[in-house]
Amino acid sequence: MGALLPAAADQASGPVPQPLPETPNQLWLCLYLPQLPLEAWAAQDSAQDSAQEVPLAICTEKGRRTLIVTPNALAAARGVRAGMPANSALALVPELVLEVRSLPLETAALAQLASWAGQFTPAVSNSSGNALLLEIQGSLRLFNGLDALRARVARGLQALGYQVRMACAPTARAALWLARAGVERPVQTTPDLREALAGIHVHHLGWPERTIQTLLQMGLTTVGDCLRLPREGFARRLGPGRLRELDQAFGRHPEPQRRHVPPACFAAELELPLETTDASLLLEGFQQLFQGLKQALESRQASVRRVRCRLMHPDGRETDLHLGLHQSVGHSEGVGLLPGLLRLRLEATTLAAPVTGLALQADLNPREVPVGTDLLGQYLQPDGGLHTLLERLRARLGGQVVQGFALRAEHRPESAWRAVPDPLAEFGVGAGTGDPLIASRSRPLWLLPAPEPLGLMTGRPAWHGVLSLECGPERIESGWWDGGDVRRDYYRASNPQGAMLWVYRDLRSRAWYLQGIFG
Amino acid sequence: MLTELLVAGHGSGELGLLSPALARLTTQHPPVAGSWVMLIAPPWIPYAPGLYWQGLALNRVLMVSVRQPLEALWAMEEALRSGACAGVIAWPGTTAAHQAGHSLLQRLHLLAGKQQAWAVLIRAARCRGERSPARLRLQLLYLSPTTLQVEIFKNGWRGAGTVIVERRF
Numbered sequence: 001m002g003a004l005l006p007a008a009a010d011q012a013s014g015p016v017p018q019p020l021p022e023t024p025n026q027l028w029l030c031l032y033l034p035q036l037p038l039e040a041w042a043a044q045d046s047a048q049d050s051a052q053e054v055p056l057a058i059c060t061e062k063g064r065r066t067l068i069v070t071p072n073a074l075a076a077a078r079g080v081r082a083g084m085p086a087n088s089a090l091a092l093v094p095e096l097v098l099e100v101r102s103l104p105l106e107t108a109a110l111a112q113l114a115s116w117a118g119q120f121t122p123a124v125s126n127s128s129g130n131a132l133l134l135e136i137q138g139s140l141r142l143f144n145g146l147d148a149l150r151a152r153v154a155r156g157l158q159a160l161g162y163q164v165r166m167a168c169a170p171t172a173r174a175a176l177w178l179a180r181a182g183v184e185r186p187v188q189t190t191p192d193l194r195e196a197l198a199g200i201h202v203h204h205l206g207w208p209e210r211t212i213q214t215l216l217q218m219g220l221t222t223v224g225d226c227l228r229l230p231r232e233g234f235a236r237r238l239g240p241g242r243l244r245e246l247d248q249a250f251g252r253h254p255e256p257q258r259r260h261v262p263p264a265c266f267a268a269e270l271e272l273p274l275e276t277t278d279a280s281l282l283l284e285g286f287q288q289l290f291q292g293l294k295q296a297l298e299s300r301q302a303s304v305r306r307v308r309c310r311l312m313h314p315d316g317r318e319t320d321l322h323l324g325l326h327q328s329v330g331h332s333e334g335v336g337l338l339p340g341l342l343r344l345r346l347e348a349t350t351l352a353a354p355v356t357g358l359a360l361q362a363d364l365n366p367r368e369v370p371v372g373t374d375l376l377g378q379y380l381q382p383d384g385g386l387h388t389l390l391e392r393l394r395a396r397l398g399g400q401v402v403q404g405f406a407l408r409a410e411h412r413p414e415s416a417w418r419a420v421p422d423p424l425a426e427f428g429v430g431a432g433t434g435d436p437l438i439a440s441r442s443r444p445l446w447l448l449p450a451p452e453p454l455g456l457m458t459g460r461p462a463w464h465g466v467l468s469l470e471c472g473p474e475r476i477e478s479g480w481w482d483g484g485d486v487r488r489d490y491y492r493a494s495n496p497q498g499a500m501l502w503v504y505r506d507l508r509s510r511a512w513y514l515q516g517i518f519g
Numbered sequence: 520m521l522t523e524l525l526v527a528g529h530g531s532g533e534l535g536l537l538s539p540a541l542a543r544l545t546t547q548h549p550p551v552a553g554s555w556v557m558l559i560a561p562p563w564i565p566y567a568p569g570l571y572w573q574g575l576a577l578n579r580v581l582m583v584s585v586r587q588p589l590e591a592l593w594a595m596e597e598a599l600r601s602g603a604c605a606g607v608i609a610w611p612g613t614t615a616a617h618q619a620g621h622s623l624l625q626r627l628h629l630l631a632g633k634q635q636a637w638a639v640l641i642r643a644a645r646c647r648g649e650r651s652p653a654r655l656r657l658q659l660l661y662l663s664p665t666t667l668q669v670e671i672f673k674n675g676w677r678g679a680g681t682v683i684v685e686r687r688f
Contacts, residue, residue: 445534
């Protein structure tokens with residue numbers, strides 16, 4: 001007869017699993033949200049005010065009966081308790097407002113909280129009822145120890161409007177049970193764990209009602225009582241699943257947790273209290289949304305590249321503003337840039353109608369470049385700030401205002417170069433030298449968009465005065481294969497004002513043209 | 520530092536005069552991060568083979584086109600503020616700098632000094648009488664098809680003077 005604990009070997013009951021080492025290498029923080037049904041309901045936009053001001057309770061149908069799940073503070077103060085039939089509650093508080101529990105709402109709220117909790121650890125699980133499980137052993141040092149971390153989590157949840165009971169234990173299930181039982185004292189070692197778990201009432205284990213009844217009829221009220229039973233007897237009477245859960249709580253059986261995977265995009269909306277076209281008010285609204293984006297980036301270690309800002313008009317139309325960032329940016333430096341870009345864009349946009357709502361959408365990418373900060377905490381930009389500059393110029397002046405230049409191996413002057421619309425992508429941030437493959441001849445610094453026909457004065461070409469040919473001719477004959485056949489004699493010519501021009505004579509039409517200026 | 524270059528008309532040799540300095544800025548060794556040269560609102564298309572022939576590294580040269588003259592000055596301020604540019608040359612048109620007023624030019628001057636960038640404003644010759652924060656003010660005069668006269672009429676606390684420059688073609 002091997003008792004459940006201590007793990008005395010008993011060949012008949014099968015091998016007893018290995019116990020947890022004295023100093024376990026995992027630490028689970030459980031955030032138990034006892035009021036989640038109420039809080040998830042109150043978090044809806046339409047419900048904000050009434051949740052605090054009138055006696056209210058969330059209820060659910062169970063068979064034929066309607067049971068209270070979570071009363072709010074006012075209702076609880078007047079005797080409404082969880083598990084009470086709705087009729088009894090109404091007898092106590094006749095003006096009680098009953099709202100039907102919505103599980104999808106709770107799941108969504110919990111998923112959102114799990115994404116939020118990603119800022120503390122990447123291992124967050126939201127698959128155990130009203131609780132989040134965070135594996136925090138690896139985060140303790142970053143957050144200056146357990147107490148500081150717990151305080152930070154508590155502050156954050158309070159700001160979000162959630163009541164929380166926290167517990168810490170070396171196994172996930174133990175943390176969950178302790179949190180449900182309200183044992184907030186952190187449990188970090190195995191002897192502590194045994195002691196803390198032994199005192200937990202079986203009500204808090206989340207087992208089915210019948211199992212609890214059976215245990216109570218057997219006179220077992222705490223986990224400690226259960227542990228005194230023989231293993232095989234316990235498994236036979238209550239099912240092997242319960243035995244495994246006990247083993248998991250004590251770390252003698254593994255309990256893999258499914259990690260919460262945050263969504264890959266960020267979306268948030270804001271309804272404005274009044275219709276406006278005022279850019280500064282709109283910006284203020286967007287600041288709130290950017291804050292949300294910043295938190296999302298922080299908690300997911302993500303970066304953004306494109307942000308879509310939507311302005312909703314009362315007639316259902318929308319104005320779309322896309323902010324393209326040249327480089328993916330993470331939280332602190334990137335979100336700092338966005339308001340400035342948006343301001344430039346808003347100033348350049350005329351709104352067709354007043355705006356009633358704002359929305360922000362962004363795809364989150366894994367962070368690409370580990371961005372450093374220098375000694376003074378300044379964000380180091382590998383290109384000396386050119387990305388930012390180009391983004392700002394494009395935001396105010398339009399998408400195609402900045403261009404670079406490159407040579408092409410081509411004799412016709414108008415085709416001997418090309419515009420580079422995205423200089424950073426093509427040239428990179430490192431400095432380089434020009435293309436040495438093209439043997440260069442004297443060329444003007446300015447090119448006219450199209451050759452300008454020149455008039456004649458006393459038989460000689462003229463442009464603000466008669467031209468005198470200084471140098472030439474240089475004959476260029478090319479392009480017969482692609483239809484752009486040219487036969488030209490090029491000259492350098494000066495006019496009386498001192499402008500040095502690049503002119504040519506078309507050898508077929510004998511007409512003179514101005515193509516460039518030596519500036 | 521802010522340099523003002525007064526010209527009789529666009530294309531009278533100003534870019535040719537600046538290009539040896541720009542060539543040096545774009546081909547610094549070892550390569551420097553903020554070594555871009557930005558041409559803002561130029562009167563015509565800067566011709567890549569010509570720039571290359573004058574020795575500029577083309578992959579360090581950017582052009583910004585604007586719709587309104589005042590935007591050219593705004594872009595110039597942004598370029599200087601960013602610290603990404605070693606040289607910023609702007610052709611803001613004849614009236615823009617006058618409209619923008621002294622304070623904007625002062626700001627450009629301070630920014631250029633702070634970022635160690637070379638800012639050049641190309642302005643019309645009739646702006647010569649206006650007050651300007653530029654440390655160096657030059658006027659280009661035509662002498663002959665191959666030579667220019669550069670009149671230095673303000674050079675910090677040093678004296679003014681005149682230089683004859685041979686044009687490179």
